[in-house]
Amino acid sequence: MRYAQLVMGPAGSGKSTYCTNVQRHAEDSKRSIHVINLDPAAERFDYVPALDIRDLIQLSDAMEDEDLMFGPNGGLVFCMEYLINNIKWLEDELGSGEDDYYLLDCPGQIELFTHMNVIRTLVEHLEDWNFRVCGVFVLDANFVLENSKFISGSMVALAAMANLAIPHVNIITKMDLLSKSSKKRIERQHEHWTNSAAHVGPGESTSGNL
């Protein structure tokens, strides 16, 4: 069995930083976690990638093609579909190791996860190659401080979870940038949800205001 975390979330939410820190944490405890860059538009990241989609295709390849004439979003979707159409490249690069652990650092285009098939197809391939895949949805702490952003962030995470149908974990990043009082508010609310969820019965609902 092999393991993979599909690290997704809006642009700039902290996906690459999460991958870097998890990889470093693993190194500190003498374990090896490989990171794959799946963003064909990535310019820089601090981890050492075991694999990089840019060795297969880069966003500029799609955008500079005079026949395709893609803009940034269309170009990115084209690159991800190109990966799926050339999935043998990924299969060969991954080889057939046992107990390997990978983090897949995905692009920030949220539609890839919420209502397109491309990432779901990628997950199906990984499962065929004996991977157990978990979704890790990374969300900036600002998304949980304001009610409207909280609803939007929760809905996007939920849509990704429903579309991909794999075990799913949400992670709030940039907590260090919050004031003490904002952190306390989030902690209080989290406690409220955890307690409510523990006591809620079938057909009942839980609610709370931030």
Ligand SMILES: Nc1nc2c(ncn2[C@@H]2O[C@H](COP(=O)(O)OP(=O)(O)OP(=O)(O)O)[C@@H](O)[C@H]2O)c(=O)[nH]1
């Ligand atoms: N203070 C702080 N900064 C963070 C944290 N996580 C990420 N950042 C910063 O936020 C910025 C974006 O982080 P990335 O890890 O590149 O975000 P990303 O989701 O990979 O971005 P895209 O690949 O563009 O979608 C960088 O400047 C990071 O240093 C965090 O937990 N705390």
